[in-house]
Every structure is written in structure tokens, then in C-alpha cells.
Amino acid sequence: MTEPRQRGRSCPCPGVRTWVPILRWLPRYSLAWLQLDVVAGLTVGLTVVPQALAYAEVAGLPVQYGLYSSFMGCFVYCFLGTAKDVTLGPTAIMSLLVSSYAFHEPVYAVLLAFLSGCIQLAMGLLHLGFLLDFISSPVIKGFTSAASITISFNQVKNILGLQGIPRQFFLQVYETLRRIGETSALTQLLVLSFFHLSWKLEGRNALVVLFAGLVAYSFQVMGSQPLTLTGSIPQGLPAFQLPRFSMDAPNGTVPFRSMVEDMGVGLAVVPLMGLLETIAIAKAFASRNDYRIDPNQELLAMGFANILGSFVSSYPITGSFGRTAVNAQSGVCTPAGGLVTGALVLLSLAYLTSLFYYIPKAALAAVIISAVVPMFDAGIFRTLWRVKRLDLVPLCVTFLLCFWEVQYGIVAGVLVSGILLFYSIARPPIKVSEGDVLLVQPGSSLHFPAIEWLRDTVCSHALAAASPPRSIILDCRHISSIDYTVVLGLAELLQELRKHGLSLTFCCLQDPVLKVLLSADLEGFQHFPSWEETERCGGAEPRGCGADPFASTSESSLLPTRLIQ
């Protein structure tokens, strides 16, 4: 296994090589790699075909759309991807999101893929990948845990062959439980055996589906069919064409604008979750197999994969954790394995769709459930309770709201964790030690939302004290950068304190901060490199040398310290 990031020496233009990573490894491609790539590509292909049929069901689309979504991503990623193991295609999470935003209409799903691709591409070109960092772990865990329950339960109706079950989770649970007796004992037995098999074979989905298909075919030949089958699928490859920007509905054409409005927040959630999933997977496998990825290049690859995918009627795709693991395990050497996978999907579309008729829906449901059950993480609630209870808030908000509507859960979770982040930025910890000299130390950097809080803290201690301090020292050792709003607030603070006959001295300023403060030319600004020098010049005795007066060492116990907030 070799790292694709090592540069070949044959391409003279490094710019193109950065944008088209295939040029980095293709010149060094060897027969040994080809063998491994072909084996891995075939293995992944055998996994993706049954999964594609199953996930289309989750997305609420005709099954062939799962296959349409499974090849273009592999091809594009081969040229543009930077992680050798990653395979793009339909996934459970993305299918669930598509089912929320595409209203079971292929036209919506394909347009969503196109627009998501454009947004991902724009994010890549504008280097906005850092926005992904604002989706915190509790939100992701809450969403994936809820999704694994929703998707699994969603499949129970397929397993049992129930018809006309509502889509909303709580109604679905109620209706499914109420009508569970409608299915025959034979059906239930068969379903349990598929499920057992899929559990035993751990992901060897092709075998499960093959076995189930044979069972169903036997029943068909015998003339009685206890299982719900996939049914007929249109044969042939999808046309290569622009996605449609309007939709013909029974009551007139739905224009582009209305379609975009209908998808609404989905146009943010789908591309962001897609990027998040791909990058998380790419990073995980890069770390495991000891190579490095370029997150920004991954954004571009995802964007192109979705845009070109939409030209062949694909719905939004992303990196698949399960298939990437299969790929890595099979010893893939370069993203070229994707070409084999894609070719296998195309062959299935061209020649095998008539065989897919006999696949029982229950077998596909077993494929899905065995893929999503591991996503449920019950331990996270206990862990967060132990480690950081505040983070239970975004987790629970996301988890619970995702049962109502997936998008509400994710958006509310991001908002809640954003508000918690905002709050901790607006109210950083400020240590205050009162005495002859008032010593104030912000515990972290001062961004503009925190300056009012600092001013209020200093003023309430300096001006409202029974015996006013002689002077005030602002210890800035933890402040690494400041903005204009902070400078302005400090200028006003200096002015206010001076009016009351108090001096404010800055100490331990980091160089960039000192530079900004000096350039602002504040009236009455004075600073000392260390806290002790400030005190010495203020008339007090020196204590120690360069140490943090608040550090938990012996001397700090002498000071009456209080931690605000």
C-alpha cells in the first residue's frame, strides 16, 4: 500500500496536480496495484448493488435511482479524490435526508443533487470548509443515533410487508404495532431467517440477497408468494442529460423557484452533512492507513461528483462508511478501485435488473438494518453526563427533534451548540483578585462580544468596592488577538477609570496584541512585560518572577482570588 500523496516526477505542472490528484499516482501505477484494485472494486461493487436498491427505498424513490446514484461518484472520485479508501455513493443517512426534502419525487432528488454539488463546489473554491467544524460531536451523535432508530423502524413495515404506513415516526410506530398481526406466520419466519443470515454474514449483503432471491423465486415457481418483492425495474442506463429545473405536476408546472423554496433548509443540510460524512470517513481511514488527505480537495471532489451525478439521475451521494471499510479491508491501493465498482453497477443496470425482480423487500430491509444499527450509540449519554453535562443539551435537542423531522433536529442542534459557543465567547472566565491592587485576568482570548462583560466586571469591582483599590492591573497573558471593538471598549474603560482617579495598567501583553494597542494610541495606555514589574512601579513589593499570579502554586493562596462565572 503506497501513499497517493507522494508526488510523481513525470508531471511538470504542480498546479494541475493539486487539483487533479490522479496525476500524482497514475504515473507510478503498477500491475500489482491493478490486481488489488480490481479485487477491491469487485468486492465493493457486490456490496453497493444490494445497498443501492435498499437505500433508494429509504429515500422514498424507485429502486433504480439507487443504482443510478452508485457509479458516477466512483468515477469522479477516482480522478479528484485524495483518499484511496473512500467510495462515494448512496448512504443510509443521506437517503433519509433525501426522503425529507425530495418528497418521493425523483425530479426533486436529482435537482437536490445538482444544487448540493454546486454548493459543495462553491465551498471548496471559497475555502469555506472550516464551516464544517461548527457541527459539533453531540449534534452528529444525536443525529446518527436518531437516524439509526428511524431508519430501522422504517424498515419494519417492509420486513412485515405492511402497506400504507404513515411516514411520520410516531404515527409509524403506532400503526406498525397496531397492524403487526396482519402478516402470516410463514412470512414472519422467512423474514427472521433473512435477518439472522444478514447478522451472521456481517455485511456480505450480496450473499443474503442472493439467498433470499432464490427463496422468493422458489415460492414464485410453486405459485404462492408470502414475501413482498422488489418488482420490475426499468432496464438500461440512465440518460446523460441536464437535471430538470421544473416539474410537471397534475395541477400545472412547478417552477424552479418553488422547488427551491420547497427544499428550503435542505439546501444547507444536505450538502453540509454530505461533506461532513465524506471528510470524517476520509480522515478516519487516512489516519488508520497512514496517509493524509486534503479536506479542501475533498470538497471539490464531492461537488463535482454530485453535479455530474445529477446528469445521470443520481440523488445526493456522499462517502459510505461501510463500503469504505470493505474497500480498505480488500486492500485497495488507489481510488482506481472505484472504476471497477462503477463498471459493475453499470453492468447490473444494463443486464441484471430483470433478476432483481425476485429480491424480497425484507432482504433489502435486513441489509439496511444491519448497516445502521451500529450507528446507534447509547453510551454517549452516559459519557456526556460524566465528562461535560452542558453538551447533553445539544445532544438531546438533536436526538429528540430528529424523530419529529430530521432537519429540525440538525438545525436546532447546530443552533443550540452555537448559542452555547456564543455564550462562552461572550462570557469568558475572568479571574479577579481584590486587594490593594485589583488584579484582573481574562481566562481566554477577548473577542468583541466579551468586551462589555470585561468592562462591567472591572467597573463593578473597582468602583463598587468598599475600599477602592489604588490601581488596576489587567493581566493579558491569555489574550492572543483583539479586534477593534475590544480596543474601543478598552479605551472607554481607561477613560472611565481615569475619571474616578484610578489607573489601569496592562501586563503580559502578547506581541500582536501590544502592536494593535500601540497603533490605537489609547489615552493613558501603559503596559509592563510582567505582572511583578507593574506592581513594583505601582509601589508594591515584587513577588516571584514572571509567574502567573493565579497559577495553582504556593503563592496564589495568599491572594483572595475569585473566579467569575
Place this chain on the structure above:
Amino acid sequence: MTEPRQRGRSCPCPGVRTWVPILRWLPRYSLAWLQLDVVAGLTVGLTVVPQALAYAEVAGLPVQYGLYSSFMGCFVYCFLGTAKDVTLGPTAIMSLLVSSYAFHEPVYAVLLAFLSGCIQLAMGLLHLGFLLDFISSPVIKGFTSAASITISFNQVKNILGLQGIPRQFFLQVYETLRRIGETSALTQLLVLSFFHLSWKLEGRNALVVLFAGLVAYSFQVMGSQPLTLTGSIPQGLPAFQLPRFSMDAPNGTVPFRSMVEDMGVGLAVVPLMGLLETIAIAKAFASRNDYRIDPNQELLAMGFANILGSFVSSYPITGSFGRTAVNAQSGVCTPAGGLVTGALVLLSLAYLTSLFYYIPKAALAAVIISAVVPMFDAGIFRTLWRVKRLDLVPLCVTFLLCFWEVQYGIVAGVLVSGILLFYSIARPPIKVSEGDVLLVQPGSSLHFPAIEWLRDTVCSHALAAASPPRSIILDCRHISSIDYTVVLGLAELLQELRKHGLSLTFCCLQDPVLKVLLSADLEGFQHFPSWEETERCGGAEPRGCGADPFASTSESSLLPTRLIQ
């Protein structure tokens, strides 16, 4: 002058006294205070009446709505306010915002006041006042500077008596310049004299308006009128009634829902800007006159003022900087001065509206322009260029977009400064010193968006180096708190480094951070109180004692330090 926050001893219930601040100062009210309050109240009243007429013009509403908006705020603030100087009422900024969101329809304006009041009240009750801190100085400066130009130019058409000028700023400039020759020389002369007078009298608007009214009356008596007059105003007080939640339009009733949709982002901008203005003014005068305010109580006071105001057909009001200054200068002692101001407005509405007929619009325009010109701050561009160039981005975005539409300017400015804030949180400075031991020191607190960046930085230095370091030390002295996402990222980092045979040691952990990390029970977690001890245990020689290895002292020059970003 006495501080209203000192507690009287006569009220037995401190809870009520916190929520109704009048109870704190009323028991100590004296005849001396009464005299000063009456004089100040009358002076402010003489200022507010002409301003009210003028600002209604800015808001695009019939002039009486200015007066309707000028009394309820004074009454409510007397009971609920915590700053003795502040006077609530119509202001130039708020009138400009109202003109954007109320579409020149009083029904919209009154409903906007009601809804803004509800939002402000809710923010007060939920203690969400900290959200105001997220409007940075560059955004405020950009907005007020642009508003002063927009409002001034908007008045040029009134000064010149031009009709049918479009509302959009750029079209307005074009049309006004094109048609400037339409006005007579006499009109231009009179206008210039009003403007000169208002400049000389600096804010004594009542005198300017009185003089201009007399001039206009003389022309009227002589039978020729070169000036555009205010015209007739309905006499009498507004009815006390609930605001209307729907509007009768020529093509049917506009329901509540559509009205709310029409106002859109105004429902966030108007209440927030209103709170911001009031709190900024209250803080400025509290500092100047040496008392303290309770920002959260100000939110409640503003909320009630707008809600009750909407019952008497007021449009959204806020604290007025100009009139608050007049109030303070006149020696007001308690918010009771507002009762006198409010009474004077009510008297004007009841008996003086017929006299207002003769006030030339040009005189009101002069009143407005002399109020808004000082808001333009040309120096801010130079200051920011010198102090912090990055902050020019939100300033310019806000300033320029405000000429297009005020709301776009504010929203875009807040978003841009939010993205810059986000970016600095997601990409904190990380100092790295390479050598035998890799020393990594985040320059500020680690919030969840920064953990990927830290991991990438550590890995790229530790794993991609030509001669890999023996061990890695993470110096956490500037980290004051961490969340679960960061803990998870650190756990993954530990695991990844261990796989490559590298050890990661934490040092200088602050107590709350140490507690979280210990509770997370990370595999391979080891920490030392100081950086030197870590090195000693790692086998290197100790250097110094407790000092920051990156501080700009003599020893740091020994290390090959690099500042990331």
C-alpha cells in the same frame, strides 16, 4: 444629583423593587428634585415636539404619528427604567428602519412596535441580552454613518420642496440633482437661512421651528407661499386600543401572517437595534454621571414601552441620544422628568396641532439634518486602517449595503463580523516549536470548531517531519475550558500518535480543564503541572521554572519557534 440605584428603606419587598425601579427612588423624592425634574422635562419636551414631527417624515408616516410615539415611552420609562437621564421616543435611526419595514403604512408601523416590544420583553425575561454583544462596533459605525448620509439626503427633497422623488438612495440622488433647478431662488434663500439658524442654535429646535413657522405664516397672510408647509394634522389624543392585526387594503384584507412575512427580518433588526441604542446611551450617561444601570431591566422597560406604545398608535421607539443629552444637561434627577415631557406632548396633541400647520417642512428637515450629521464618522476608516485592517471588511460591507437597503447592510455586517469571529475561533493561533521534543501551544481557549485544526497542526508537524520528534508536549496554559467535541478530538489524537509510537503529554492544565479530561478517562493520558517537569520526565534538561517557553524573554530565542497563522 443622586443615584437612583441606592435603595430606599421603606419598601419591604426587594423582588418588586428590582422589577419596578421607581420604588427605589420614589420614597426619597424631594421638592428640590421636583424643581429640577420639571425644568428638564419641559426642556426635553420642547425638543421632542419638533423632532417628533420631523422623524415621522423620515419614517414615511403622517406627522401626528411622531407625536403619538413620543409620550408613552416617557411614562413607562419613569416606572421601569434604571437610568435617570434616558428618554425614550422616536429617533432618526429607528425612523429610518421603520420606513424600510412599515411601507409607509401606520398599521404596519404600530404592529411592528407591538411585536418588537414582545420580542424585547421576551429577551429580557430569558436574559438574552448578551446577544446584543454580537453586534460589533464596525457594524454600528458603518450603519450610523450610512444612515446619517441617507437621512440627510432624504431631507434635501423636503428642503427644496421637490415632489415625487423615489425612495431608493441612488435613484434619489440622481433625481434630486436633476431637478434641483425647479425650486425658486426665494425658497432656496429661506431654506438656507433656516439651516443656518438651526446650525447656530445647536439643537434648540423649538426656536428654529417657531421662527420658521412665523416666517411661513407671514407669507401665508401676504397671500404667496414659497415654502412647503406641514399642513393640517388631526387634532386630539390617539385612542387607547389594541394594535390591529390585519390591514384593509384595496384588494382585500392583508392577514396577520402576511404582514409578519412582509416585515420579515425587520422583526429581528428593529428590536435589536432599539435595545442596542437604548443600552448604549444608558451606559454612556451612567458612566458620565456616575451611576450604574441594569441592562436586563432596560430590556424589560423597552419591551413594555413599545407594547404599551403600540396601544396608542406609536411606532417603534428607543433611547434618543440627543434628547438624553439635553435631559442630563438640564440637571434631571430622576426618570420623573419624563412625566413632564410626556404631558407636554399630550398637551401639544390636544391643543397645538392647528398651529403646526404653518411649520415649513424645510425647518423640520433642518432639525433632522442637524441631529444626524454628527453621526457620520469619517475618521473610523482611517482608525481601522491603522489599528485593525480586518475590521474594515464588516465596516465597508455594512456602510455600502446600507445605501442599497438598511436591513441588508446590518444583516450582512453582522454576518461578516460573525464569520470573522467564527474563523478566529475555528483557527486560533497555535505556536509550535520543533526540535527533539515537539512543543505545541494553542494561543487561546479551544472551542469545538478548533479541535480539527489543532489535530491537523499536531499531526502535520509530528508525522510529516523529516526527523520525527521523540515526544509531543501540548501546553494548555491558555485553555480555560473545553467541551466534549474537543475531548473526543484529543482522544483520537492520542490514539493516532500512539499508533505511530509517539507520546503526547499535556502540561500547564488549568483546573477545570484537568477535571474534564480526567473524567473522560482518556487512554494514555498523562499530564504535568509545568512544562519543565514534562521535559525532565521525558529526559531533557530543565529550563527555567514555570515560565512560558514562548514568552518573549531571553530563553525563547533558543527555540526555533513558528507561529501558525
